[in-house]
Amino acid sequence: MAVYSYLMVWAATLLGIRIGYFEPDTPHWLLFGATLAANLVFFLIIRSGRSERWTDPSLTVPQMMVGIILITALLHYSRELRGAMIAIYFMAMTFGVFALSRQRMILMSGFVLLCFCGLEAWEWQQAPETKILSISFGHTSILLLGLLWFVYVGGHIRNLQQRNQQQRASLRAQQRHLEQINVQLQDAMARLEDVAIRDALTGLFNRRHFMERIDEEIARAERSGRPLHLALIDLDHFKQINDSHGHQAGDQVLRTFAETARQTLRRSDLLARYGGEEFVVLFTDGEAEDIRQVLERLRQALSQHRFNGPPAFSVTLSAGVASWHQSDTADTLIQRADEALYRAKHNGRNQLVAVD
Structure with missing residues (x-):
């Protein structure tokens, strides 16, 4: 100029x-x-x-x-x-x-x-x-x-x-403040969403979220024809652990199982706390023998873990596995896995029982 x-x-x-x-x-x-x-x-x-x-x-x-x-x-x-x-x-x-x-x-x-x-x-x-x-x-x-x-x-x-x-x-200051509030709201929403689908004690998915996911996976299996397997897992003599060692020890057992399962199961496997000392796993990939080997590794890993007492103790699990068929719904698949779990416990616990 x-x-x-x-x-x-x-x-x-x-x-x-x-x-x-x-x-x-x-x-x-x-x-x-x-x-x-x-x-x-x-x-x-x-x-x-x-x-x-x-x-x-x-x-x-x-x-x-x-x-x-x-x-x-x-x-x-x-x-x-x-x-x-x-x-x-x-x-x-x-x-x-x-x-x-x-x-x-x-x-x-x-x-x-x-x-x-x-x-x-x-x-x-x-x-x-x-x-x-x-x-x-x-x-x-x-x-x-x-x-x-x-x-x-x-x-x-x-x-x-x-x-x-x-x-x-x-x-600009108000915009930055609003952006910070928005980030905080998003974090809060994410935490609320996580709380809604997670078990507070173990950090695993809860039963409600699992039931929503299993319906989606069954619908996907019906379209694709891929195999689908479900396992119900029960921690053996869990009530005795609470009675003998206290509820804090029982909580530690549940958390330890959850962490052991996360490290042993595959990333594609859907693990949830079904209720109390019962857990459920939905396997969306793999044949029956593959699933059995994965669960066997989990059973052995848990049984080898020693919990501090006094006195020190160990925990075992029983599992029932059911394979999905075209006529199965979520309820019938879970019912057949529950029957297999009952057989495993009836046969002496600390074992896997699979049904077609």
């Missing part, structure tokens, strides 16, 4: 020299060349990032001072156009309206008055016969009034900018 403004004023100066409104010996090449060179220096400083360390990274004040000095020099060569040329000062002041505080606008206005009054005083000393006091006073008064208007409007615009920045900062 500054370069564009200088080129326009330069063109107007050349026209003024041609039609006699400027002194013929006006050194326009020197004046505008030096000004544009100064602007090139400002541009390089800004582009290099060095100006970012200063309070005025756009170098508004130095750029305005260069423009004011140029205008003052042009006024010296401007014959009868001085009154009109004074308005170019306001072009330079416009650059500070949106960037400078009211205090800096006052200082820049003082710099304009200092330059203009200095020019007037120098011309009065050099050629008093060419000066008319009323005209000099009129020019100074017009310039002063214009500068006062710029100081007032500039300060008002600056205040509006600051209020706008404060409002934007407040809106």
Whole structure:
């Protein structure tokens, strides 16, 4: 913007020299060349990032001072156009309206008055016969009034900018706060959802969620024809553990079984606490023999674990496994697995019984 403004004023100066409104010996090449060179220096400083360390990274004040000095020099060569040329000062002041505080606008206005009054005083000393006091006073008064208007409007615009920045900062803070609340709500919803489908003691899926999933898996098996197996697992003599070692020991047994099952079963297997010391596993992949081997590993892993007493003790499990058929519903599949579990317990516990 500054370069564009200088080129326009330069063109107007050349026209003024041609039609006699400027002194013929006006050194326009020197004046505008030096000004544009100064602007090139400002541009390089800004582009290099060095100006970012200063309070005025756009170098508004130095750029305005260069423009004011140029205008003052042009006024010296401007014959009868001085009154009109004074308005170019306001072009330079416009650059500070949106960037400078009211205090800096006052200082820049003082710099304009200092330059203009200095020019007037120098011309009065050099050629008093060419000066008319009323005209000099009129020019100074017009310039002063214009500068006062710029100081007032500039300060008002600056205040509006600051209020706008404060409002934007407040809106950004509110947005961040709302985003934090949204994240907290999502976390809370996730926790509530997890609580709704998880058993609080073991962290496994609860019976309600399992019954929803088994209906989905049976429907999927009916469409795809993939094998489906269900195992009911019961911890042997669990009531005796509670009676002999206390309910805290019983809770520890349930948690230990859940952790052992998570480490032993496959990721595709759906494990849930069915109720009390009973657990249920839905195997959505694999043949019957594969399922039996997985459950056998789980049985052995649990039986080898020693619980601290006093006295120390171990726990075994019994399991009944049923394979799904096309005519099965969730209830009939669970019923057949329960019958197999009953046979395992009736046969002495700590074993697996499978039915087709």
